Amino acid sequence: SKNTIILGIETSCDETSVAVVKNGREVLSNIISSQIESHKRFGGVVPEIASRHHVEQITYIVEEAMAKADIQVEDVDGIAVTEGPGLVGALLVGVNASKALAFAWDKPLIGVHHIAGHIYANHIVEELDFPLLSLVVSGGHTELIYMKEHASYEVIGETRDDAVGEAYDKVARTLGLPYPGGPHIDRLAHEGKPVIDLPRAWLEEGSYDFSFSGLKSAVINTLHNAKQRGEEWSKEEIAASFQASVVDVLVTKAMRAAEDKKVDRLVLAGGVAANKGLRAELTEACGKAGLKLTVPPLELCTDNAAMIASAGTFLYWNGNFADDRLNGQAGLLL
Ligand code: KG4
Ligand code: ZN
Secondary structure, three states: OOOOOOEEEEEEEEEEEEEEOOOOOEEEEEEEEEHHHHHHHOOOOOOHHHHHHHHHHHHHHHHHEEEEHHOOHHHHOOOEEEEOOOOOHHHHHHHHHHHHHHHHHHHEEEEHHHHHHHHHHHHHHHOOOEEEEEEEEEOOEEEEEEEOOOOEEEEEEOOOOOOOHHHHHHHHHHHOOOOOOOOHHHHHHHHOOOOOOOOOOOOOOOOOOOOOOHHHHHHHHHHHHHHHHOOOOOHHHHHHHHHHHHHHHHHHHHHHHHHHOOOEEEEEHHHHHHHHHHHHHHHHHHHHOOEEEEOOOOOHHHHOHHHHHHHHHHHHHOOOOEEEOOOOOOOOOO
16 A cells, blocks of 8 residues: 655744654654754743744755655645644644645645654654553653553543643752753762652542642752751752652552553653653563553654654544644643
């Protein structure tokens, strides 16, 4: 049968990315233009700046992705774009670019949920098999998602306050580390010991939900009270203790959900999937429980368009197309 080639576009936050993916798994190109440098001095992503960057970049990145993939317009079967969730002004740049391309090239348009994209980064690594459980951890999300088949998502647990990545970035800021702070905490955590006893929010018996704002406050209070109590903690000790608490909760809840839902496969997704501590503990726990674990390589963990094209391929195969009313939706549900 014929190959399916999907052009993917991702502009939900601070990465402008365009990719070409064949049959949902083979990445022909995946161009990622990061704006991190432009947002650093503000300590976080500034929505207006993000939108402007996307506008300036998008046409060039489309050209680059097509050239790198070495294909012609006639080879493209459909155009998949992140429709949400994310920053609405940023999303609109990708959505409008996709609509223009779909119209000009006469191709079907496909709207993709950003989190579905993160999960499908794993399909690029190793074909998904079902049922599976996905642990999605990023700057905006902390979710446990059960999938019984392709393009089917059941959110069984989510954060009630801060996302994991957000907690990492806030704690990093308290320690005077640059944005985004997650990778810095991860690095420091490996140089220190988790000597501070920080809380773990297990919530009600049986709940798969998460909460990280209490932990973040506990870190801030620990720092604040240290002087009065005559304690002195190094950044490494604080980072290690914080990371130990986060990883303990994430791994314990994911493993319990995997057991309750009787899945044999676990996939990790989102920017925080880059975390070395999380990867190591989850790998060990899955090994013990006999679960197959997939973790995407770094460039597929953070925002990219290849994952959007991959998830979009299944919507294309299902005939799940969008029309010219497709809109960017900041709070789109899975
Ligand atoms: O998925 P992503 O690129 O963007 C969102 O959709 O949010 O995730 C970005 C988040 C940031 O909060 C960043 O600090 C965090 O992922 N992150 C990490 C690591 N690498 C990135 N957090 C902990 N450890 C890391 N190694
Ligand atoms: Zn993301």
